[in-house]
Amino acid sequence: MSFLRNAEKLFNNVYLFTWDTFIALANLIAPNRKPGSVIPHGQPGAGRKWPEFVPPGKGDSRCCCPALNALANHGILPRDGRNIKFTEMTHAVKATFNLSSTFSIFVPTYAADMLHKNYKTDSFDLADLNVHNGIEHDGSLLREDARFDPKQDTPNLPLITELLASSTGKAPAGDLCFTHADLSRASGKRRGAARATNPDFTLNKSQKGFASGNCASLLLVFGGRVAELEPFLTEERLPEGFEPHILSRWGLSLLVFNLNIFKIERAIKEEAVPVAAMVQNETA
């Protein structure tokens, strides 16, 4: 049985990555979407008009992912964050962030497998995604490690303020923005600090891939713009008049995404932080 399941998974992945290569090539040839009309007509966000932002209330389910929380905070996913079909998540991330069909299927399928659920038929609550050492991992940029913050459902403002202050890039219009090198540096610093203070610290290869993938999403979806990332990361709100910076006709392919992950992860140098210095900082 498990042999058959593994064979099916392998087949699905070969199919998905082949399809993705075609999407990446088609994006090179096809003209880009025009700024102002990236979100398809009839979808939330078309013409840069988003459903109202309402912060989560008591009893609402939220998770460690700012993007999925933002979708619930705007009512693009159910506002209570509960009973969401995996296929509904695929549709919402694809339309809102201009991701390719392959990307939008791959990550939710991975999440369904992680939760031992069926991608096509099952549902989940956002908080289900917080399972530690599934996709959620130690050394994240926006949350303390699960040892110190077991719920993982709210932004950690001191970490985010430090991150936002660390950008060094300038966009053509002069806006502050993150570069790949900025996010490699911030990740190296954060991983070093987490390793020094968390006796349970772990971070395996695939989690490093997810971590740098999350950094890549900040660069690609938000163009790394600090002014847009500020509401997104601190309030889990789509910035006023938001539109994804991905203009590709068929959305962000896994191939392009993975090249960005590789660029970020390769340049990460984990900073060794002496424990004594951490203790001193915390008591200062």
Ligand code: HEM
């Ligand atoms: C497609 C379905 C998605 C799933 C199942 C998912 C799941 C997750 C999970 C479990 C985490 C926690 C990782 C950690 O411990 O740091 C996370 C973090 C994150 N996700 Fe998502 N995510 C999805 C889509 C997206 C999208 C579309 C974006 C960007 C627009 C995004 C941006 C982020 C960011 C920036 C983080 C925070 C990383 C950090 O704290 O270092 N995610 N996501």
